[in-house]
Amino acid sequence: MQKQKKIPQRKCIACQERDSKKGLIRIVKNKDGKIFLDESGKANGRGAYICRDVECLKKAIKTKALNKSFKIEVHNEVYENLLKELESYEN
Template identity: 70%
Template sequence: MKQKKIPQRKCIACQDRDSKRDLIRIVKNKEGEIFVDPTGKANGRGAYICNNVECLEKAVKSRALNRAFKLEIPQEIYEKLGEEIKKYEK
């Protein structure tokens, strides 16, 4: 029997590839809202980041989310994402 393929995604901060389930998805929807998507199924443009605060800090410093979503992201959103990631951190 064939093994099912595990979807791979790349962290926008450290560029490591990992299974989709092990990364946290950040979404920008049509209304321009940016939020953490724990289900991985929300509509909108998604970017993936490792499940740790170091990668979020690296993404903030390198402005990786700005490039991924092609817009300037305010500091409050980064702070909110930091709180959300701490909830899901292993």
Template identity: 45%
Template sequence: MPRVKKIPLRMCVGCQEMKPKKELIRVVRTPQDSVEIDPTGKLSGRGVYVCPSKECLKKAVKAKRLDKALQRTVAQEIIDSLLQELKD
């Protein structure tokens, strides 16, 4: 009988739903204190996950959940670059 592989779930800071890690975008605060988008999911630092939808990102920004989760005020240009990367 094959072993069932556990799918890692993460919570989106926008919609607050648990989703498979692979479906979400990771935003990370690096040890150098810069906030970046982490396409590999392997950068070191404090990570936070967002659904790949502009709706979720806007919710996370509006409720300041992105700032709270990263324990840092996220610069507008990072939010803008995230919005550009997102579809819909």
């Protein structure tokens, strides 16, 4: 009998729902303070996870969830860039 491999679970910072690591998109803040979507899930830096849904990102923007996750003030243009990036992934 083969031992079943554990699937890493992460929680969306907006809706608080759990999903597999691959089912969510990772948002990274690197050591230079740059914040971006990490499709590979392997970029260096502090990560926060969000559903692959524009509505979840909008909710995260409204509640300033990234500010809490990264413990910094995240500017509106960063949120707008993340929104554009996420919309391009969905198409």
